[in-house]
Amino acid sequence: MKRVFNFSAGPSMLPLSVLERAAAEMTDANGTGQSVMEMSHRSKDYKPIIENAEALLRELMGVPSNYKVLFLQGGGSLQFAMVPLNLGAPNAAGRRRASYVDTGVWASKAAEEAARFMDAKVVASSKDRAYAYIPAAPAPDPQDAFYHITLNNTIVGTKWSKLPETGSVPLVADISSCILSEPLDVSKFGLLYAGAQKNLGPAGLTVVIVREDLIGKAAAETPTMLRYDIHAKEGSMYNTPPCYAIYVLGLVLEWMKASGGVEAMGKRNLEKAAVLYDYLDSSRMFRCPVDKEFRSLMNIPFVNGDAELEGRAVKEAAAADLVNLAGHRLVGGLRASVYNAMPREGVVALVDFLKRFEAANGR
Amino acid sequence: MKRVFNFSAGPSMLPLSVLERAAAEMTDANGTGQSVMEMSHRSKDYKPIIENAEALLRELMGVPSNYKVLFLQGGGSLQFAMVPLNLGAPNAAGRRRASYVDTGVWASKAAEEAARFMDAKVVASSKDRAYAYIPAAPAPDPQDAFYHITLNNTIVGTKWSKLPETGSVPLVADISSCILSEPLDVSKFGLLYAGAQKNLGPAGLTVVIVREDLIGKAAAETPTMLRYDIHAKEGSMYNTPPCYAIYVLGLVLEWMKASGGVEAMGKRNLEKAAVLYDYLDSSRMFRCPVDKEFRSLMNIPFVNGDAELEGRAVKEAAAADLVNLAGHRLVGGLRASVYNAMPREGVVALVDFLKRFEAANGR
Numbered sequence A, B: 001m002k003r004v005f006n007f008s009a010g011p012s013m014l015p016l017s018v019l020e021r022a023a024a025e026m027t028d029a030n031g032t033g034q035s036v037m038e039m040s041h042r043s044k045d046y047k048p049i050i051e052n053a054e055a056l057l058r059e060l061m062g063v064p065s066n067y068k069v070l071f072l073q074g075g076g077s078l079q080f081a082m083v084p085l086n087l088g089a090p091n092a093a094g095r096r097r098a099s100y101v102d103t104g105v106w107a108s109k110a111a112e113e114a115a116r117f118m119d120a121k122v123v124a125s126s127k128d129r130a131y132a133y134i135p136a137a138p139a140p141d142p143q144d145a146f147y148h149i150t151l152n153n154t155i156v157g158t159k160w161s162k163l164p165e166t167g168s169v170p171l172v173a174d175i176s177s178c179i180l181s182e183p184l185d186v187s188k189f190g191l192l193y194a195g196a197q198k199n200l201g202p203a204g205l206t207v208v209i210v211r212e213d214l215i216g217k218a219a220a221e222t223p224t225m226l227r228y229d230i231h232a233k234e235g236s237m238y239n240t241p242p243c244y245a246i247y248v249l250g251l252v253l254e255w256m257k258a259s260g261g262v263e264a265m266g267k268r269n270l271e272k273a274a275v276l277y278d279y280l281d282s283s284r285m286f287r288c289p290v291d292k293e294f295r296s297l298m299n300i301p302f303v304n305g306d307a308e309l310e311g312r313a314v315k316e317a318a319a320a321d322l323v324n325l326a327g328h329r330l331v332g333g334l335r336a337s338v339y340n341a342m343p344r345e346g347v348v349a350l351v352d353f354l355k356r357f358e359a360a361n362g363r
Helices: A016-024 A047-061 A075-087 A105-114 A228-233 A243-258 A261-282 A307-319 A344-360 B016-024 B047-061 B075-087 B105-115 B228-233 B243-258 B261-282 B307-319 B344-360
Strands: A067-072 A097-102 A119-125 A146-150 A171-174 A191-195 A206-211 A299-302 A334-337 B067-072 B097-102 B119-125 B146-150 B171-174 B191-195 B206-211 B299-302 B334-337
Touching: A016 A243, A016 B016, A047 A067, A047 A243, A047 A261, A067 A228, A075 A105, A075 A146, A075 A171, A075 A191, A075 A206, A075 A228, A097 A105, A105 A119, A105 A146, A105 A171, A206 A228, A243 A261, A243 B243, A261 A299, A261 A344, A307 A334, A307 A344, B016 B243, B047 B067, B047 B243, B047 B261, B067 B228, B075 B105, B075 B146, B075 B171, B075 B191, B075 B206, B075 B228, B097 B105, B105 B119, B105 B146, B105 B171, B206 B228, B243 B261, B261 B299, B261 B344, B307 B334, B307 B344
Parallel strands: A097 A119, A097 A146, A146 A171, A171 A191, B097 B119, B097 B146, B146 B171, B171 B191
Antiparallel strands: A067 A206, A191 A206, A299 A334, B067 B206, B191 B206, B299 B334
16 A cells, blocks of 8 residues: 655545544444445434534534534535625624635635625735735724634635634634644634535535524525524534535544644644744745744745746655645645644655755755 | 445445445555545546546436536535526516426425525425325426426435426426436436435535536526536536545446446336335235335335334334335335345345235234
């Protein structure tokens, strides 16, 4: 069996032990004589699987009891519509308004989609410097239904180093690329959402964590399948959920718990990221374009400026089993996504490769 | 390894060879050093996987070249909204109208959801006799945007024995529980949709087959992720698709092709269903409540009337590794779902069990 270090922005690496267990249980899970893929979602065989995934997520993230955990489909992109449709209730003046902070492509897409359903204002943006920083967040209008941020920006490699103070206005965050990467105080948020395919499991599962008092105010035009209240009431079983992805999520969370939980993950991720950032800050070939204060622990872009040389680095790295290092087409250069399942050895191997590449192509 | 015969209405059985291959490739698929779950959806490793699944589906179903095949999320329930939002363009009189035939719970839910977005009329219903037949379908109003049927009714066990003639009005069908179970002339339809978790693969994947001229007329309020034109333009990659479920779909379709394709499936399914229907028609304990002309090949309900005896049959069957035979709560009794992956031996084993049960509990 061959294994590579996969630096993809998502879907990306999963712990080998998780994959091995999924393989071992593929034709007969827990002595049921069925694959989890074959289990009726309403059967007594499947019930403990989804309950285990939710319980572990609540435990590891410290989700307060007045929050619902929903297992949905459609990725972050569907949340871009579901958030304004569900949380965008009219204010005292009868207006449906929210504030969005534009910190990159996904943040901007979220704001654009919301603007189709409500008055979604972009109140701050870091577009002026190619999103290389997180802008100062203005205080919210107390009449706003919510305040939306993208906590970690996958493409440009920034993260909010300090949460904005939004008072009574619910803070909503896309945490797709940083969920469970370090401790996060869920109680500071009205709603959190994350596509699973980065830190949680396979693509096709979206986790939504929402404070109960925010549920039940969906706009009249909201399709039933896009209503949080329906999914909350039915325990994510309004229709057939993505059962197998939820099962793999449970395995990943078990691995995470056995690895020390989110505090240990955060410590490990800080160390891993430091290995690469330290190299980049001393390199004469590559540099990270992000302001130090806002550097992501999960997505680390780096550039040289010479596209030919960058392309060659990506190619030679792949030949050395360090794959998917090409930067997003909007940023260019290279990008190493180092999610929870990327072991420290992978980052060390990458830095070793980059040092060799730099020495061989020195300038 | 234990294996059971799983008669669940979905998710349900998958071919053992498919599960074994998925297990074998779990940590290293095609020598990439990655699980398919870990592959970037835009990588050269994943591209042939989604292309293979689409090509096989087109080949096995005989999908004409002027139809798009979309791999989406959200199940049939999300299609209940997407169909009217996308196909419900105003007619010459400025009205958004469609006809729905009510042949059961899911058909009824589809009509109800559509009625939230347009004038969706229920033009025929078989509710008067607990959905035990398919009603005569009235000719469509030529001003209608589409005409919706549920080709196979999972809960009550009926299927359309003859398609309605809808002329120039596009025929739309939910084929979740009968896709690829027997030959179907795709060119008779404007749009077909199916959740994968019955005949295609794991839950979390929805297949939509839509005639190209029907794409691009979505209502203004349609969320971006619910627009067929967006998904068609992006080749089902507007955002991250349910990659692993698409991979398993490909494996299932390879198995189906190697098993002789849809004609062979249809023949085998007819024979399988006959084994059970023949027993039921001769049984003095159980009877199938569905009119013979409209009996489903996939979902076979049967009742006795004595709930205690029915419950005991379900329980004793499970003890004999014949699982998930309880009927839907709305119908009661028992139900055997015998999708493509259920081998003939499973149905024979079920009939043998039922005969023994009947003899032991004779009345």
